[in-house]
Amino acid sequence: MEHLLATWIVRVWQNRQLAEYAPAWDPGGRHSPNTLFAAAGAREGIALEVPDPSLYYRLPPAHYVKIHGNRGVKIGGLWYNGPVLAPYRGIRSPRSGVHRGKWAVHRDPRDCREAFFQDPATGNWHALRWRGLPQGEDVLAFCDARVREVLREAARLGLKPLDDRELLPVLLDLVAARTPVTAWPSQMTKTQKAERARELARARSAATDRPADRSSAAAPVEQRSVSIQPLELVRRSQQAINADRRLRRENAVALRPTLPPRMGEALRHHSLFALPGDDDRPEGDDSQ
Numbered sequence: 001m002e003h004l005l006a007t008w009i010v011r012v013w014q015n016r017q018l019a020e021y022a023p024a025w026d027p028g029g030r031h032s033p034n035t036l037f038a039a040a041g042a043r044e045g046i047a048l049e050v051p052d053p054s055l056y057y058r059l060p061p062a063h064y065v066k067i068h069g070n071r072g073v074k075i076g077g078l079w080y081n082g083p084v085l086a087p088y089r090g091i092r093s094p095r096s097g098v099h100r101g102k103w104a105v106h107r108d109p110r111d112c113r114e115a116f117f118q119d120p121a122t123g124n125w126h127a128l129r130w131r132g133l134p135q136g137e138d139v140l141a142f143c144d145a146r147v148r149e150v151l152r153e154a155a156r157l158g159l160k161p162l163d164d165r166e167l168l169p170v171l172l173d174l175v176a177a178r179t180p181v182t183a184w185p186s187q188m189t190k191t192q193k194a195e196r197a198r199e200l201a202r203a204r205s206a207a208t209d210r211p212a213d214r215s216s217a218a219a220p221v222e223q224r225s226v227s228i229q230p231l232e233l234v235r236r237s238q239q240a241i242n243a244d245r246r247l248r249r250e251n252a253v254a255l256r257p258t259l260p261p262r263m264g265e266a267l268r269h270h271s272l273f274a275l276p277g278d279d280d281r282p283e284g285d286d287s288q
Contacts, residue, residue, distance in 0.1 A: 064102040070089070141199070
């Protein structure tokens with residue numbers, strides 16, 4: 001659809017004849033926006049400027065927030081933190097004006113797992129990880145609409161989390177309820193398919209827009225694959241859901257339960273026809 005619209009703009013809309021809006025230097029000529037662009041380029045030249053790789057981190061919406069001690073910064077109801085914030089904890093930003101004393105943190109609404117903060121000392125961009133993400137595990141990307149849904153569901157359940165890790169089960173339950181792995185994608189309804197496809201497409205678009213070479217722009221930012229296949233997204237979602245459920249089961253009991261006996265174990269011990277093993281013979285009995 002984007003390519004179709006761009007083609008129509010260039011071929012039709014930009015080729016329309018300008019009547020009363022013709023240029024003053026040729027009022028009787030036949031001109032269109034395309035011919036005027038070509039004339040301006042021929043007269044002044046076209047200077048192409050390659051954007052800096054760090055431009056991506058400046059384009060997402062900026063949120064002006066305070067740094068709250070060890071908790072980090074709060075954006076849209078979620079807490080983000082990272083080592084880069086350590087020198088600025090408890091310090092007001094030198095910013096003046098409407099956002100006086102606040103720090104600018106950018107977050108891509110297509111992928112809310114990370115926010116981006118520019119270190120004033122070095123000028124490099126760093127990723128602030130959502131505090132609800134488990135260490136060493138990858139959670140399926142979620143957008144700002146999913147964040148609002150998670151917060152509404154947490155409020156409906158009466159949760160008042162002191163840590164964002166308490167919101168992770170709510171997020172995973174919503175993902176599992178909307179897109180169960182066993183029913184993905186053949187058993188999903190048309191609305192669920194469209195909703196999930198839109199969220200995954202936005203996540204892929206955000207991953208594509210991130211600069212490939214982050215050695216100078218944002219070295220600490222974790223590298224992610226640009227072309228993520230749907231089966232890989234399902235695998236990551238399944239791993240995250242299983243890990244969270246396993247953790248909840250382990251926290252529900254004080255001691256780890258013993259494994260059940262093997263099938264037929266009782267029959268092998270009490271059967272009259274079972275031959276005794278070497279360990280079951282009494283001492284001194286060498287009979288065969």
